[in-house]
Amino acid sequence: MTARNPLVMTNMKRLFVLFLLLLVATLGWAKEAAPMAEDVAVEKRMVAISDELRCLVCQNESLSGSHAELAQDLRREIREMIKAGKSDQQIMDFMVDRYGDFVRYRPPMKATTYLLWFGPFLLLAAAVVALILYLRRRSARLDLDPQPALTADEKKRAEALLQQVENKR
């Protein structure tokens, strides 16, 4: 048997090192992540705008999150409008002109949407009025028909019962 020299690797160790080197080598094949868009600022604004818009194909998704083809096309449109120097308001108007107020997640305040905006408060007010009416009627009823006081006999019985409880303790 030869003496163990720490610098001489066994076959197993050699294989292991080879394996590690191969593992590292594969990293070289990975590409650097491509940037999401050529222009980060444009992309940021596009996402901010399309977050406010409903995708009409899959209505519970926003335009920014949808994979529908129409959503992709509309994002392209928005990107181009941003690059053309349009304001957010102009882009919003472009969308509303074509698809109506329904595309906006936050509908504008106008005559046809008053019920939408104020309906919940109306319901709340109606509930409060109903509650007040109910409480008033209830107290009126209690005033008319107060709980009858105990007769002398009943009072005695009640005291006796209480006394019993007291004694048991």
Add this chain to the structure above:
Amino acid sequence: MKRFLIPLAIFLLLVAILGYALLNLDPREVPSPLIGKPAPAFDLPQLAQPEQKFSPASMRGRVWLLNVWASWCVSCREEHPVLVQFSRTGTVPLYGLNYKDARADGLRWLAQFGDPYIASAFDNDGRVGIDYGVYGVPETYVIDKAGVIRYKQIGPVTPEALEKKILPLVKELEKS
């Protein structure tokens, strides 16, 4: 007994309202803001003859229908026989807007199922579709003599929709 009547009445009212909304209102039918507005202008090559263009401006003075279709659209297939039959009656000019399709696919589709259109405009990148507020093919627009959109059918044109809505409207528009 009486104290249960009011909650029961409220419950039944809710069921009625929600039931009505569930069965009769389709959230996919978004009312188009374009109704009553001029049909957006475009000038697109035709599907069959790319060297020729089609523009809505050329239809001034006539009531006509613009049907948005695509070979990849499932409901269009359902709608197509209705349109083919309708086009044979020759009541009103029917034009197509071939939306986001490959030219070869669109042409093959028409060859296979019949071509009800006088011509189809070829909207390959879907930009004209966006101008018309198209979000689900098929969609059909009724456009009057002044070039104003009067009605939009969202989803397939059914024989009922033709009989009850589109044809009466077309008749009325043609009078004016």
